[in-house]
C-alpha cells in the first residue's frame with residue numbers, strides 16, 4: 001500500500017501545483033503529516049487517513065466546480081490510477097463528502113474515526129499562525145489590498161449558501177475570523193485535535209487583540225471580547 005499512497009501523493013501534488021490560493025501542495029502535505037500525528041494517538045486505519053488527507057481538496061467546488069465536487073472526479077481518478085482497492089476508495093469518498101466548513105454549516109460531519117481525524121487536521125491548518133497567513137493570502141488574492149473596513153461587520157451566523165456565495169459584502173480578511181476561524185476550536189472531533197486547536201486559537205485571539213488595538217478601533221475590541229464570551233471561545 002505504501003507505493004500506492006506515494007502514487008496518490010504524486011497525483012495530488014501535480015493536480016494542485018497551479019495557482020490555487022490556500023490549497024497548494026503545501027496545505028495538503030501539512031494536513032497529511034498532521035493527520036498521521038493525530039492518528040498516532042487516535043489509532044484509526046492508517047491508509048484511509050493518509051488517502052483522505054491527501055485527496056480531500058482535489059475536487060473543491062471553488063476551483064474545480066460543482067460537478068467535480070459532486071462526483072469526486074479527480075479523487076476517484078487518482079485512486080484508480082494508483083490501484084487503490086474499491087472498498088477503500090468508497091471509505092475515502094465518504095469522508096471527503098462529509099468534510100469542510102460548508103458541510104458543517106448544513107449539519108453534515110464525518111462519522112468515522114478516520115474522517116474525524118482528517119477533518120481535525122484540515123481545520124487545524126486553517127487556524128493558528130499558518131491559518132492566519134492562509135486567510136490573508138486568500139483575501140489578498142481575491143480582493144487586492146482591502147483587508148479591513150471598520151464599518152463592515154461580519155455575518156457571525158452565516159448560512160452554508162451565504163458562505164459559499166462569491167463577492168459577499170462582509171467577506172474580508174478580518175471578518176473571516178468571526179465567520180469561521182475563531183469557531184473552529186469548538187468544532188474539533190478528536191481529543192488530540194482539541195488540544196492542538198487550543199494553542200492555535202490562542203494565537204489568533206492575541207493577533208486580533210493587537211490588530212484592533214493598533215488600529216484604534218475600540219468598538220471592534222469590544223465586539224471581539226463579546227463574541228468570544230458568547231460563543232464559549234474565551235482564552
Ligand code: ADP
Nearest residue numbers: 022100122126131134135138139171172173176
Ligand atoms: P480548507 O481547505 O481548510 O477546508 P477552505 O477551502 O474553506 O479551507 O479555504 C482555504 C483557505 O482559505 C483556508 O485557510 C480558509 O480559511 C481561507 N479562506 C477561505 N475563504 C476565505 C475568505 N472568504 N476569506 C479569507 N480566507 C478564506
Ligand code: NI
Nearest residue numbers: 027056057122
Ligand atoms: Ni483543506
